Amino acid sequence: MFCYRVTRLVLFMRPAAVRFLSNAIRRRSLRAFVNSMASVALLCVASAAAAYEDPPTVGISSMANHPAWFPAEVYKKVPPGSKSLLLEIQVDAQGRWTSTKVIESSGWDAIDAAYLKASRRWDYQAAVRDGERVAGVMRLPVSFCLVACEPVPATASAEQAVSEP
Numbered sequence: 001m002f003c004y005r006v007t008r009l010v011l012f013m014r015p016a017a018v019r020f021l022s023n024a025i026r027r028r029s030l031r032a033f034v035n036s037m038a039s040v041a042l043l044c045v046a047s048a049a050a051a052y053e054d055p056p057t058v059g060i061s062s063m064a065n066h067p068a069w070f071p072a073e074v075y076k077k078v079p080p081g082s083k084s085l086l087l088e089i090q091v092d093a094q095g096r097w098t099s100t101k102v103i104e105s106s107g108w109d110a111i112d113a114a115y116l117k118a119s120r121r122w123d124y125q126a127a128v129r130d131g132e133r134v135a136g137v138m139r140l141p142v143s144f145c146l147v148a149c150e151p152v153p154a155t156a157s158a159e160q161a162v163s164e165p
Helices: 015-026 030-051 072-077 109-121 158-163
Strands: 002-006 009-013 081-091 097-104 127-129 132-134 136-146
Touching: 072 109, 081 109, 097 109
Parallel strands: none
Antiparallel strands: 002 009, 081 097, 081 136, 127 132
């Protein structure tokens, strides 16, 4: 390795690059050298970015039609307030649910399980790539708020349960 000092900047380079740099400095074309090196680096980054392909995204069409239902113990154990989780849902080319996994948990297994179960009933739109439908993955952040409510006595009739605030 060869060390070459250029106005407060120390570059550690291989001898061939140092010869090129010293020739560029002699010709007072350091700017041309830096520009050519920047162009090479930019081309490398651009070709790497072109080679990387994002997975197709999937649209969700009717999540509101099939809400997640929590078991009664959730309302007893989980304190009221705002909660959130992140789901990763895989969908096939026909828009059918394939699998769901929890990426970031809400901290409560019963809530996570309720959303995993609900995600199976949701309707999806398959991703489209080059005009054709393809399988895809979507990440769905879910935010919700549990509200404290008064329990209805087990002996109460359905009419009383509906009429009580």
